[in-house]
Amino acid sequence: MNILIAMDSLKGSLSSIEANKACEEGFLQADSRFRIETVPVADGGEGTVEALVYAADGQFFEAEVTGPLGKIVKARYGILGGGRTGVIEAAEACGLPLLKRDERNPMEATAFGLGELIHEVIEKGCTEIIVGLGGSATNDAGIGMLQALGYRFLDDNGEDVRFGGKELIRISEIDDSGVSERLKDIKFRVACDVTNPLYGMQGAAHVFAPQKGADPEMVLELDKGLEHFAQAVLSQLQINLQEIRGAGAAGGLGAAFAGFLDAELESGISLILEQTKLKEKLLKTELVITGEGKLDGQTSMGKAPAGIAQLAKEKNIPVIALAGDVSEGGAALYEAGVTAFFSIVSGPVDLETALDPEVARSNIKRAAEQIGRVWRLNKSAGL
Template sequence: MMKVLIAIDSFKGSISSIKGSEAISLGIKDIYPEAEVLTLPLADGGEGTVEALVQATGGKLVEKEVVGPLKETARAIYGILGDGKTAVIEVAAACGLPLVPYSQLNPFLTTTYGVGELISDAIEKGCREFVIGLGGSATNDAGVGMLQALGFRFLNENNEEVGLGAKALLEIQKIDRLHVNERLKECTFKVACDVNNPLYGPEGASYVFGPQKGATPEMVKQLDLGLKHFAEVVLYESGTDIHNISGAGAAGGLGAAFSGFLNADLQSGIELILEIIEMEKNMKNTDFVITGEGKLDGQTSMGKAPLGVAQLAHKYNIPVLALAGGITEETAVLNELGITSYFSIVNAPMSLEEAMDSKMAYNNLRRTTNQLFRLLKAVNAETGINIR
């Protein structure tokens, strides 16, 4: 009996990993009704990570009211995995760019406070292990807001607690840890971080990511000064260098906060996700692996989800089929990196809007899979050669 593992990322803005996997599964079953099909929804630490890990582990989603990036009330969702003790949080759920109207983008004002509230809520629910997906934040506050929600107090020269947002960083002179949540000592944090930017400087959070969050060139300079000042205070107070940590500048400096204050392990997003869902264990003894994402391009070869899956499959000589909405010329290198064959699911001239319609994407995924496995079955019947 044929065994197929489906492990695709979401097609961003089009179809979720879960719905896409469903469509592919149906395409296989159309031709091989008896096939054993295992689906492990994928993510790389960004959008879709909570949904993918909750689905893969039989966990649950939790909704929590938090302080949003503009200090407004926001509803954020995080996950508790099937083990009941691991929480998975996408920081963008509490402080992401989509939560801020374009006209109000201002990284001087936005805060990560809601991220800390999600962590606190998960601790209250018994979680002591955390998987954090960085990326997509509208903030540049070095994670100070998150730390404030966890009980850290950042004081100015008058021993008064500073406010929220990056504008407060230059005021910080002291760090008071007396009221920090005691249970944080029992917690471990694994952080999906796929950038290696330092906290400040030309390659730091403000200069590289600030403009997309609404920062003007002059604001970028001030934001960068705030991050540098904060790093100097932390170094003086605790001897911890949060600037030179690889990934410190991720999510407006949240990488620095997680590593420097919460002893987090920052690692490749896809490697972390593959470890949690036990991809390698589930991959053994399969005949085919199907992976994919919305667009296969040069970035895919730099460590995105489909490549991580393909490299694991390569260890066991398992053929890998990759499906995508769009494919660029740069994709050819993927054949040398473990992907056996790749295919676009767009089978007729259509606009980008039409191609990204969720129903269209669903049908195209099913149809393309159907045709591929129809070919495999015909070849197998004609030649008698094992499908592997």
């Protein structure tokens, strides 16, 4: 009775590792003979560093970098076993969680700290860097990150522009003479699950900036800045940022990584599952348990549970998904390979209570125990 548990984090409540542990405890409470393997997962956003470090027997490190509004913050990153691959999350250096709601302002927010974090990883001797883009507070097309890496963006007077999305419109010249040669030898793999262009109605400003604090007037100004920057890059470097699928990800960080750092923009969950070797782990698995905070129609579009279910489906392994909230979209989940899905919440409850870590942990454990009891009966009956 081999069971593989690969829960994504329940955002604002439990990490992937904590959710996995609660689920494992529930199954073992149902039957101590279950053979269980847990795999921490993420989809390229929050939890990417943790999932990959644990999966690859790596190490955690911490660095002090410039936060989105210029204050020093502590950013955690990882180096995988072998010491050649670093893992970072944009949110650790320039993420929305680093700001209070009334502090959000993509006109001012910078990705400078992310560049500092990259430099820190390179100094550790890494030649490959995996980047999770989710959760940035910025809309600066990644120029802050590039400034930290030695690029200069100059205005009409030959002066360096400052930080934030408001500065994009002022850029007239790009100087890469100060970029370290070492940077060219680094392979960047970027977890990016959106295909938005850099500017326009489907671009970074119009689609993502409002959740980062931009009002309608700011959105228009930011979009003009992104277009101006793209034209400057096309004119001087012959790189068409607007043609890059995913250029608008994380306030334009997708454009900076792909256009300036020659990064591969990849499906987040595919990258994570490759690194955690989940496909190989399924060879000895009879049942898969996965899940996240909310299961809905969006889950089937690049989220961790869907990626896991697709791999299991290829091997005809049943998949049960758990979540705090289960909304419409069941048909899409079934198509993705989920056999059945359940809410862990046992009755009416307010969101604050449901998100309480102890409550969530208890709910997962209870749900897992019930699934374990049914699974044990099926196995006993030879089903």
